[in-house]
Amino acid sequence: MYARLSFFYAAYFTMIGISLPFLPVWLQARGLGASEIGYVIAAGLLVKMAIAPWIAAAVDRSGRRRRALRGLAVAALAAFLLLPLGDGFWALLGIYALFSVAWSTIMPLGENITLLSARAHRLQYGRVRLWGSLAFIGASVAAGQALEARGADLVYAAILGAVGLSALAAWPMPEPATGPGRDGHRPLRGLLADPAFLLMCLAAALIQSSHGVYYTFGTLHWQSVGHGEGLIGALWAEGVIAEILLFAVGSRIVARSGALPLLLAGGLAAGVRWTTLGLTDALPALLVVQALHALTYGAAHLGAMTYIARRVAADRSATAQSLYAASVMGVGMSLSTFAAGHLYAAAGGGAYLAMAGLGAAGAAVAAGLWRHLEDPVR
Numbered sequence: 001m002y003a004r005l006s007f008f009y010a011a012y013f014t015m016i017g018i019s020l021p022f023l024p025v026w027l028q029a030r031g032l033g034a035s036e037i038g039y040v041i042a043a044g045l046l047v048k049m050a051i052a053p054w055i056a057a058a059v060d061r062s063g064r065r066r067r068a069l070r071g072l073a074v075a076a077l078a079a080f081l082l083l084p085l086g087d088g089f090w091a092l093l094g095i096y097a098l099f100s101v102a103w104s105t106i107m108p109l110g111e112n113i114t115l116l117s118a119r120a121h122r123l124q125y126g127r128v129r130l131w132g133s134l135a136f137i138g139a140s141v142a143a144g145q146a147l148e149a150r151g152a153d154l155v156y157a158a159i160l161g162a163v164g165l166s167a168l169a170a171w172p173m174p175e176p177a178t179g180p181g182r183d184g185h186r187p188l189r190g191l192l193a194d195p196a197f198l199l200m201c202l203a204a205a206l207i208q209s210s211h212g213v214y215y216t217f218g219t220l221h222w223q224s225v226g227h228g229e230g231l232i233g234a235l236w237a238e239g240v241i242a243e244i245l246l247f248a249v250g251s252r253i254v255a256r257s258g259a260l261p262l263l264l265a266g267g268l269a270a271g272v273r274w275t276t277l278g279l280t281d282a283l284p285a286l287l288v289v290q291a292l293h294a295l296t297y298g299a300a301h302l303g304a305m306t307y308i309a310r311r312v313a314a315d316r317s318a319t320a321q322s323l324y325a326a327s328v329m330g331v332g333m334s335l336s337t338f339a340a341g342h343l344y345a346a347a348g349g350g351a352y353l354a355m356a357g358l359g360a361a362g363a364a365v366a367a368g369l370w371r372h373l374e375d376p377v378r
Contacts, residue, residue, distance in 0.1 A: 001121055002128060004172045005114050009132035011169035012107055015162035017139030022147060022155045027092065029152035036089045040096050042334065047100040049330035055105045056112075056322030057188040060315055065116075066175040069109050073167035076102035080163045084156060106166065108321035115309040116176035116317060125305060126250025133244045137237060176314070187316040191323055199369045200307050201324055203263050205332030206362030207300040210270045210355040212336030214277070217344045217351070225281040225349075235286055239293030246298035253299075259306035260370035266300030267366055270359020278352035296359065303366075304328075 027037045059068045079099035086092035118125050139162070146154055191197055222232045246253075253262070273292040276285055304324060312320040336358070343351035 001117060001123060001174060004174060005117065005123075005128045006131040008110050008114075008166075008169040008173055009129060010135040011162065011165040012110065013132035013136040014139040015159060015166055017136040018143045018155070018162055019159050021140060022143055023159065025147065025152050026155040026159075029155075030086075030092065032089055032092065036093075039089075040093050043093055043097040044100040044104065045330050045334045047097055048104040049326045049334075051101055052104040052108065052330075053188055053319060053322045053326055055101075056108060056318040057186075059105075059109060059318045060187040063315070064175075065109060065113050065318060066170075066173050069106065069113065069170045069173055070167075072102045072106050072109070073170040076106065077163050077167045079103075080160055103163075104325075105322060106170075108325045109318055110170075110173070111305065112318040112321045113173055113176055115305060115321075116314060117174050119309055120176065124251040125309075126247035126254075126302060129250075129302075130244045130247035133240055133247065137240050187319040188323075191312070191316055191320055196369060196373060197312065197320065197323075199365055200260075200263070200304065201327040203267065203362045203365035203369065204300055204304045204324065205327045206358050206365065207263065207267045207270055207296065208328045209332035209336035210274060210358035210362070211297065212333065212340040213274075213344060213351045213355050216337055216340045221344070221349055222281070222286075227281075227283070231283075235290050238287070238290040239297075242291045242294035243298040246294040247302070250298075250302050254302065254306050259303045259310065260366050260373075262299045262303030262306065263366035264363050264370065266295050266297070266303065267359050267361075267363025269295035269299070271356045271363065274352040274356035274359060278350050278356060281349060300362075 024037045024041070027040060032040065055068075055072075059065055062068070076099055079095065079102060082095050083092065083099065086095045114128055115125060117123060118128070143155070143158055146158065219232055219236075222235070223229070227235075257265075269292045273289045273296055276289045308317065308320045308324065336355075339354070340351060343354050347353075
């Protein structure tokens with residue numbers, strides 16, 4: 001069971017590790033300008049927000065999670081095969097949006113299957129999830145080296161191979177024994193009417209979106225203050241390694257703290273991390289606060305997954321995962337990334353101070369929810 005679930009995460013994050021930094025390079029080589037590339041990438045986020053929750057709700061009603069995951073993975077592969085046929089901005093935008101219809105629901109559904117399987121078989125979610133982080137590091141490094149040697153033409157082939165690997169990884173995924181939803185079952189409506197679930201998503205979205213300046217301008221800013229590429233790469237790697245270590249011992253932490261304290265810790269750490277980066281670029285400080293990625297990303301994500309696993313009914317769980325992804329990586333991250341551009345242009349490294357405010361706000365929401373829940377999530 002561990003091997004099948006871990007293979008899925010490794011395959012999926014191999015694709016993310018290649019496409020996140022290098023898909024814009026391929027799009028540029030196809031003749032798109034900076035703003036056009038931004039629109040194409042944004043199309044994937046818009047699809048995640050607008051369409052993925054409806055697909056997930058249909059999956060919850062049917063109860064056939066593995067079949068849906070396989071179908072979406074094959075559809076994503078078929079759509080990505082069409083991408084080189086796109087000639088010009090509008091064609092590439094349309095094909096990438098079509099690809100995103102299928103791709104945007106794959107991870108929420110995979111997370112859903114993993115959490116249900118972990119609940120049924122007493123598996124440790126963190127031990128599965130860490131393989132995604134390891135794959136992300138390996139894929140990013142390998143793709144960067146290959147790009148230096150071969151150029152942009154290799155990017156598409158590498159991403160296509162990773163999408164195909166993800167389709168292959170969907171096949172052996174387990175089928176949780178949840179069955180179809182009840183007659184008249186409306187999982188999307190039920191979750192949107194649950195204020196505690198919405199507050200959890202808000203807290204997670206605020207904390208995760210506080211990474212907007214870091215993800216978008218972290219490397220450029222460190223270059224501007226004189227840090228070399230090798231050091232910058234090591235700083236990024238430190239953050240992901242800290243995240244992996246957190247996931248490796250995550251089950252013990254969850255057993256002692258519960259879901260909402262993890263979200264609270266992520267928000268408080270974000271306040272400290274981004275305030276520090278907004279005030280100094282000194283290497284000793286960077287080495288310390290990069291380790292906080294274990295909390296600002298890892299603990300916040302683990303807390304949200306634990307909340308969904310323990311407080312959301314199985315016949316709503318795929319929809320819950322998709323709504324979480326839409327609010328955090330869709331609405332929250334897209335707005336934060338948009339704001340980051342204006343903030344960094346106006347204040348440089350001082351833009352991190354605004355991100356500290358987002359993290360602190362997320363911590364406040366998590367603390368309030370934890371305090372007022374009659375049955376705290378442990």
